[in-house]
Amino acid sequence: MKKVIIPLVGAAVLATSLWLTLGQHTGAEATTDADYELVSKIRENNPRFANASIVVHRNLAEFGFANLYEINLGGQNMVVTEDGRYAFVGDFFDLSDITNLSAEHRTERMAQVAEQELPNVTDEMRITFSVNDGVQEIGSIYVFTDPTCTYCRRLHQELDEYAAAGVTVHYLPYPRSGLQRGRDFTQLSAIYCADDRHTAMDDFKFDQAGDKYAGVGTTAECHEIIERGYRLGQRVGVTGTPFIVLSSGGVIPGYNPARQIIQRMQ
Structure with a gap:
């Protein structure tokens, strides 16, 4: 009888190209001595991970895998x-109902960290599009954004809908390509250091920037915000x-x- 082996977690071979951007990440997150020890072992096993972001999500012991950990590496x-x-x-899945347990855990953790971190965001890192005059605010969303x-x-095209419904939108800069001074990083720097940041955000997201912002956002102070x-x-x-982070949670x-987001917040 033919035996079929199903890879429950994923691919076992890590391609070299997967690690090309690890040098741009820094830091680690661990909450127990065992977690810190795991992070140290990963770094010791491969010097390329010396400055990589390593987040230990959890030990999978509750699922019968005491020697396995869910992590995020770079x-x-x-x-x-x-x-x-x-x-x-x-x-990591529960095959009885095809539930993605990893995704559920990550979402819960991200919401918790966001709740702790966002109250500390400074005005210079936030570009706010407020609700319409005379409209009562029902909540707000923080959006990590990239103009490219x-x-x-x-989402930017829907700002009028948010404003009319009473949802304030706070933008936070997040260059998807990382900190390598790519096109996304350059555009965000120009937006955040423009004289009118709201207009600059509109211009870049509506492809109307042209050469209007040439030379803007090239200082170390601008780069630091991004x-x-x-x-x-x-x-x-x-x-x-x-x-997107909802003020109502999640x-x-x-x-x-x-x-859909407005309905969720009402």
Whole structure:
């Protein structure tokens, strides 16, 4: 009888190209001595991970896998052995109802971290589009955004709908390509250091910037704002844009139509 082996977690081979951007991430998050020890072992096993962002999500002992941990390494979610040497890329599922337990846990954790971090956001890192005059605010959303992102532009086109419904939109900078001074980083720097940041956001997201902002946002102070936004996103667990945090609680990793988010907040 033919035996079929199903890889429950994911691919077991990590391609070299997966690690090309690890040098731009910094920091680690661990909450127990065992977690800190795991992070140390991962770094010791491969010097390329010396400055990588390593977040230990949890030990999988409650599911019968005491020697396995869910982690995020440089933006990549995976399950790793307790010696920090072997890993499976992918998520952990409950096959009885096809529930993605990894995604559920990540979403809960991201919401918790966002709730702790966002009250500390400074005005210089936040670009706010307020509700319409005479409209009572029902809540707000924080959006990690990138002007080169298609769905970020789609969300921006819905700002009038948010304003009319009473939802304030706070933008936070998050260059998807990281801190390598790519087009997304450059545009965000220009937006955040423009004389009129709201107009600059409109111009870049509606493809109307042209050469209007040439030379804007090239100072170290401008770059620092974007770097801080990126590091904040990394701490929260952002891996793509838009990434939405609701004032009513919870996060949305990706685009949702404005009407759905508004309904959720009412």
